[in-house]
Amino acid sequence: MSAAPPTPAEIPEAGPGPAGVPARVALLGNPNTGKTTLFNRLSGLRHKTSNFPGTTQEARVGELLPGDGAAATEIIDLPGIYSLELDQGEAEICRAVLAGRLAPKGEEAAEPDAVCVVTDATNLARNLVLVGEALRRRLPTVVAVNMIDLARKRGLHIDAARLSEVLGCAVVLISARTGEGIETLRQELAAPRVPNRTPPGQQEQLERWADEVYAAAASASGVAGNGDGPAAFRPADSLTDRLDRVFTHPVTGLAVFAAVSVGLFYALFSLAAYPMDLIDAVFAEAAKWVVHTLPAGVLTDLLANGVISGIGATVIFLPQICLLFFVICILEDTGYLARAAFVMDRVLRPFGLPGHAFVPLLSSHACALPGIMACRAIPDRRDRLATILVAPFMTCSARLPVYVLVTMLLFRDRPALAALAFVGCYALGIAAGLLSALAARRTILRGRSRPMALELPTYKLPSLRTALLTTYDRAMVFLKNAGTNILAICIVLWWLGSYPHVPPPARVVELRQQAAQVEPADSPAAAALAGEADALEASHAKANSFAGRMGRAIQPVFGPLGYDWQLTVGVVTSFAAREVFVSTMAVVITGSEEAEDEGVLAAVGAARRDDGVTPVFTTATCWSLLVYYVLAMQCLPTLAVTAKEAGGLRWAALQLAWMSVLAYALALITYQGLRAAGIA
């Protein structure tokens, strides 16, 4: 392929020469060019994640250490974009950062000292348009041609020297995955040059310029003639053809996706169980140690039951989050995830959601926290917000104890019906989520649903290093949130549930006196009396705590749903976390937290209301309760993550309001409908 003569727009200019060691380098590139892999390769663990101010766009800032005592260079990983000129949020962020008008939170806005444009060697012709747009900014620039190993395998040859000559800036051929060329790139980034050519600005001219640059510097073996006619056409990659034949097929594609989803689900539920149990045990031991070591008092109570228990209840989800992001990162890196989004797009599009939303929604069936965090992969802002808003409708593992309790009360000794009710709960959650997404897209997130135009990247071996670093990154973000917002919430709820302290009722004093008179003191009879006294005291304390009093005060609100004051206390105290409902009901009714115990379950089922006749859990109440817990937002950590990921408290408030109203309305209809049908 012959070199094209320079166009007038390419006439060399007198460049100012090396610009010195830059203090800040911006990484710019098309999506799927391996920019994140390169960022991880250059900065390793020396990076932090934040947001660009006023946006939900993630910003990563790393540190490139050139060594030998030289000043460190800061690298900003910009969002992947197809063009700097597009009217999209990501492109606007890139334009603002390159112009020095925007920087990640905590950083000072200033024009970067250099730009590293990351391109995909297997798709260089298209990438060169963005290179041209960057060169026109007249900032010191280095072009990194990534995935050069894949390009070679395809018979593509890229002449770095010639490319550098026609672009007027340094060009380095690299493979971020294998590390090839990374040291050379580091050296070039230490002394970047202002380009000595300026590409044309008009779009068509720029595209023609890109084609000419490509023709001058790249060639492909096995292409007939000059490669400019249809006769020379050949598939770029037959392996991709073969894999796509399976992965994007309407039937086999869905089957593969279902298999991958089941695998992901299995990993989240079962593999994560071991480290989750370990974390649970460690925090329980830590709380015990505090109780036994420190003098009894408010501080010890706060530390053991507020801080340690609260953080433990959140950190316990860390293994699920790590596993989820590790698997997603691997799937994304292989190129499969884009195919999954392609296959699911047709299913979700009628509800105003893109195919990208499926993985977050699936993940939310384990826990909404990682599900909402996974929404970062959804490119369109409206799509992302809609998915975040409805993700908590999916049945998370925290709902399961409630489902187990209520379905066992409804269908004791009828496991098939109980299983059917379980499935119904899952289906109701999915239906409510999808319909809510549709409602959101037609109201508050109104706007044209952009038809799918999705790049399906090249299949390649995933980078374990990138997956591990991304997992670490997500874990740190989650832990930071757990240590701040969620901790504060837990302390408030501990206080509401534990105070004020009330003296034990006379019956408790009497039982303790009886226990003290039993000889010997460690006999089963003494233990039984002491146990009964403890249970009664716990129940009395819970009922008289601020949360308990609130339950009594607002019982009239939940009365139409069929809940007495005891159920209302359960609903109120589980506002922070649904799973608390079960232990609260056990405490309020029997004084023991072990609701899984068969005897306690029977006691809960047999519990009576204040009239001493009506059961607390009638059939209509159970169905109403199930519907309420399927739909209600009873998870404060989720609200905290929603506020963070959606970019404002108002989204969390909206989510809470919508889910609460929907849960209340449908639970009301369920209860009153069953009553009207004669089912009490």
Add this chain to the structure above:
Amino acid sequence: MAGQSESWCCPGGGRSLEISLSKAAAPVVCAGPAGRPAIDGPRIALAQLKPGQTARIRHADLEADDAALLRAMGLRPAAFVRMCRAGEPCIVEVYPGGVTSCACRIGLARPLADRVMCEPPVAPESSAVV
């Protein structure tokens, strides 16, 4: 290489192309503003390509932001495309820099693929994702 200059997003209020997007694969002739022929020669919608067929893109009749995005993704005038999977959505392989191994694959919704117009295919059918 690329030398033609044709409109991508429709000028004149975006109403230059009133194309009958029938299911038939017959090429359609496009009319320009005020009924003048804007583009000579037969055209076929990208969505009408059969699996394995290749064609050269000439223009598109899309809303401005869709047109800009597709163009930035490589679906621009004079680029070659190969239909990998037809249907809704379809998959096309795009060769923006001419016919070499340098390409990218794009999944396209039917409303977009219906409005990207190509020269009728002349290349022999190659392998396709069917």
